[in-house]
Amino acid sequence: xxxxxxGGKVDHPMxxxxxxxxxxxxxxxxxxxKALEEITYWLDTIRQNEAFxxxxxxxxxxxxxxxARSHLRKLSHDYLVMPRQLKFQENRLWNANxxxxxxxxxxxxxxxxxxxxSLVGITLIRKxxxxxxxxxxxxxxxxxxxELLRYGPVEPRIWAELxxxxxxxxxxxxxxxxxxxxxGTLGESTVKREFLTAMMLSASSPEGLPPLHQxxxxxxxxxxxxxxxxxxxxxxxxxxVDLAAPxxxxxxYKKVEPKAxxxxxxxxxxLAELNQLLVKILGTGTVPxxxxxxxxxxxxxxxxxxxxxxxxWSEQPPARGSERRQTAGRxxxxxxxxxxxxxxxxxxxxxxxxxxNQPPTSQESWIVEDVSDGGYGAIIPTxxxxxxxVGTLVGVQSxxxxxxxxxxxxxxxRDQKEQRRVGIQLLTSAAIPVAISKSETLSFTDADRERERxxxxxxxxxxxxxxxxxxxxxxxxxxxxxxxxxxxVPYQLIPIDVVERGDxxxxxxxxxxxxxx
Numbered sequence: 001x002x003x004x005x006x007g008g009k010v011d012h013p014m015x016x017x018x019x020x021x022x023x024x025x026x027x028x029x030x031x032x033x034k035a036l037e038e039i040t041y042w043l044d045t046i047r048q049n050e051a052f053x054x055x056x057x058x059x060x061x062x063x064x065x066x067x068a069r070s071h072l073r074k075l076s077h078d079y080l081v082m083p084r085q086l087k088f089q090e091n092r093l094w095n096a097n098x099x100x101x102x103x104x105x106x107x108x109x110x111x112x113x114x115x116x117x118s119l120v121g122i123t124l125i126r127k128x129x130x131x132x133x134x135x136x137x138x139x140x141x142x143x144x145x146x147e148l149l150r151y152g153p154v155e156p157r158i159w160a161e162l163x164x165x166x167x168x169x170x171x172x173x174x175x176x177x178x179x180x181x182x183x184g185t186l187g188e189s190t191v192k193r194e195f196l197t198a199m200m201l202s203a204s205s206p207e208g209l210p211p212l213h214q215x216x217x218x219x220x221x222x223x224x225x226x227x228x229x230x231x232x233x234x235x236x237x238x239x240x241v242d243l244a245a246p247x248x249x250x251x252x253y254k255k256v257e258p259k260a261x262x263x264x265x266x267x268x269x270x271l272a273e274l275n276q277l278l279v280k281i282l283g284t285g286t287v288p289x290x291x292x293x294x295x296x297x298x299x300x301x302x303x304x305x306x307x308x309x310x311x312x313w314s315e316q317p318p319a320r321g322s323e324r325r326q327t328a329g330r331x332x333x334x335x336x337x338x339x340x341x342x343x344x345x346x347x348x349x350x351x352x353x354x355x356x357n358q359p360p361t362s363q364e365s366w367i368v369e370d371v372s373d374g375g376y377g378a379i380i381p382t383x384x385x386x387x388x389x390v391g392t393l394v395g396v397q398s399x400x401x402x403x404x405x406x407x408x409x410x411x412x413x414r415d416q417k418e419q420r421r422v423g424i425q426l427l428t429s430a431a432i433p434v435a436i437s438k439s440e441t442l443s444f445t446d447a448d449r450e451r452e453r454x455x456x457x458x459x460x461x462x463x464x465x466x467x468x469x470x471x472x473x474x475x476x477x478x479x480x481x482x483x484x485x486x487x488x489v490p491y492q493l494i495p496i497d498v499v500e501r502g503d504x505x506x507x508x509x510x511x512x513x514x515x516x517x
Contacts, residue, residue, distance in 0.1 A: 208390060337470065
């Protein structure tokens with residue numbers, strides 16, 4: 001095969017520079033998905049053609065890589081903001097993004113293999129080898145991210161190729177060298193930083209983040225990678241990976257003896273930098289312009305992601321609130337505030353008698369694997385549950401329960417059999433439907449105007465005279481108090497704070513005050 005690299009014409013359209021340029025110029029300008037599909041096709045044909053000389057192979061992959069940039073940005077944005085129930089379009093966007101990064105990773109890996117196997121073209125490509133290795137790792141990081149956006153499972157191949165690429169950099173002595181991986185100042189990095197970005201994303205408990213927050217987490221890890229720590233010893237590190245038996249980041253719960261193939265790592269000074277950024281955003285209300293998080297994500301999403309990362313990057317990760325007990329059973333689940341309220345069917349007198357409810361078509365039956373005082377671990381059956389994502393509000397009723405409870409999906413994991421497992425945090429054991437109204441809209445004669453249906457999370461105020469209410473997104477503001485009537489007794493609720501926001505709901509804490517009628 002090496003003889004073919006010494007000369008002769010390569011039977012491929014992109015072997016000619018002018019034809020390669022025509023192919024790039026002919027890509028669809030207004031259809032990003034179609035453009036990526038065509039670029040992915042050309043990358044695949046280059047990979048399958050073994051006659052390309054090493055420098056020519058790299059130049060063509062680089063050309064196609066550059067042509068894909070703007071289309072990747074657009075489709076990534078479209079994927080993150082689109083409604084999750086549009087399954088056909090979701091599949092097309094996911095396949096276009098993941099497929100392109102897979103072909104880029106495979107193409108650059110082929111360049112490395114050809115470099116190591118060949119005596120031809122080494123002089124021409126030697127200076128580009130660190131760039132090629134860094135691009136392999138970045139392509140694999142994006143493959144990792146896209147598999148995590150679907151909550152896994154992550155292919156073992158990705159971990160193996162990440163370890164392989166980084167090991168080459170260590171062997172050749174350039175893991176710390178600053179290189180321009182892509183044109184422009186934002187393209188400067190090192191192989192070690194690229195590897196740490198992938199591993200710290202893995203260490204961030206991404207299964208507990210909604211897709212948009214996963215995007216912010218990956219970009220945050222990339223931004224702070226220079227401050228992360230990596231060592232051959234565990235001192236000052238929180239995680240490790242074995243380059244000889246690669247896999248996701250492993251938390252150091254006990255002392256681990258160093259060995260030649262073990263690499264220890266952690267947030268290092270990056271945790272302090274993250275906390276400083278969080279304080280700055282909370283103080284100014286804006287995300288600093290020098291942080292490239294992709295733009296337009298909103299400060300609340302950034303703050304929520306930063307708080308999550310600070311927890312999982314620390315030396316002590318969040319502890320489980322209550323003991324998990326193995327069990328077997330089923331729960332009935334209803335998605336979203338609107339469907340939960342339909343299921344509860346609140347009457348005008350706010351009674352808790354749900355016996356007349358008719359099961360809505362949105363109800364699903366999930367298998368419970370474990371239970372704790374705080375929630376459930378469950379298996380989602382193979383049905384069209386496209387609304388499922390971290391942060392979704394759900395109504396839950398166990399087989400033995402009389403009343404419905406309300407919870408949030410906190411974790412999603414997809415196993416090798418494509419079966420999804422979720423963790424549900426219960427907000428209350430008995431969801432109480434109530435009618436609420438903003439106090440300023442009330443008068444003696446129009447008390448029923450502006451009424452909204454909501455869910456009261458407590459049967460009575462806590463020791464601080466506070467209650468939690470789940471209401472539709474956008475209804476709450478900090479200026480207006482809320483009026484409710486429970487068992488014919490009117491109350492005024494003074495807003496304290498928003499506990500959490502989701503796509504269709506706001507969970508708010510209120511101070512309870514008696515109201516004179």
